[in-house]
Amino acid sequence: MCEKIKKVNSWLGAVFGDQPVPQFEVSTRTVDILYQLAQSSEARCSDTAHLIGDLKQKTSEYQADAAHLQEVLLQGVGLSCTGLSRPAADYVSALVDNAMVLGARDTSLGSFMPAVNSLTSERLEAEKSNRQLERELRALRKRLGATLVLRGTLQEDVEKTAKSQTVESAKAEERMLNMDFVTAKARELSNSRERSEAQLVSRKMDKSVTHQAIVQLSEEVGALKSEIIPLKKKLEPYMDLSPNPSLAQVKIEEAKRELAALDSKLEKNMDFK
Structure with a gap:
């Protein structure tokens, strides 16, 4: 615990520099969180330092190569960067830009050709992928058209079914009313028959x-x-x-x-x- 607190205090002092370190609650959870942040920060700073060192080394190498090439040009053909014409300087600048875009190591033909071939392969793969996507898109459009037609047909069927259901509901309601009328009429006739039979019995009518x-x-x-x-x-x-x-x-x-x-x-x- 004490070692973690020392590590955290040291890291906070390095982070804030001359400014005072803010007060914080010293607890196991707080110290653990700050300790993890300190470790992550130191690891990131270490990686950044290594990357900066690598870039500085590559810069030194490129500068040395550039100085060597300038010396070769100056001694071999008597050319210097300041002695190039404006079009020649533009061509050289365009050549450098192309090399950077292609990711070539240098501007030699041996570096340009593999980069161009790789870019051509990527373009062909992209065109192939585009053609496949176009075929899939056409198929999707065709299926979408069929789906829309089917949707329209289903919508018409639903509307027809709704209208038919409305008509059938009206007919069913009418049948129910007729059934109620017939039931009431049958009950009335049954009561009338019972009354007539009772009258016949009361009058002792011969059968x-x-x-x-x-x-x-x-x-x-x-x-x-x-x-x-x-x-x-x-x-x-x-x-x-x-x-x-x-x-x-x-x-x-x-x-x-x-x-x-x-x-x-x-x-x-x-x-x-």
Whole structure:
């Protein structure tokens, strides 16, 4: 803990210099935070110092190379920086700028060619990537168009469904009203029937004159009439016989007895009902 406090005080003194160090709460947490900041600051300052030293060294090397090249130019061809014409100085400056843009080590052809080739490769890769992006963009536009068309169709379907639902709701409401009316009418008729039946019971009305009894009697009469028809057809052949009073009288009597029996049966049924 004491070593951390000493380290923090030393770092704060170096940071503030001649100015007084602000007062702060001395606690374990505060000291730990300041100690970490001190370590980070010293590490960053150390890295910065190394970088500055490296840049100074490279600057010295470049200056030495420049002095050597100037001496070679001056001794070899009698050229100096001050002796160049304005266009030549511009060309040299442009050459230097190009070398800096390309990241070449120097302005020699051996340095320019790899840099140009690398830049060309990057351009080709960029063009290839652009073409691929254009294809993807066209595909996206096509899908977007199809999606918009589908969206329009779905919107129309939704509107049609909403209108149809409104119509069906109105019809359903009308059916409900009709159903309520029919239910009320059926209840009214049922009550009326019950009252009528109660009146019939109170008046002790004969059940034989009810609608159901009359319908049943009508059916029985129809059945008896159906039985009489074949008997009449049975008598028809005897109508064409030659006059024979005794035989005709016998047949007539038989037919009369059968008719009388049927009439008697019919009357009994009528009386029974």
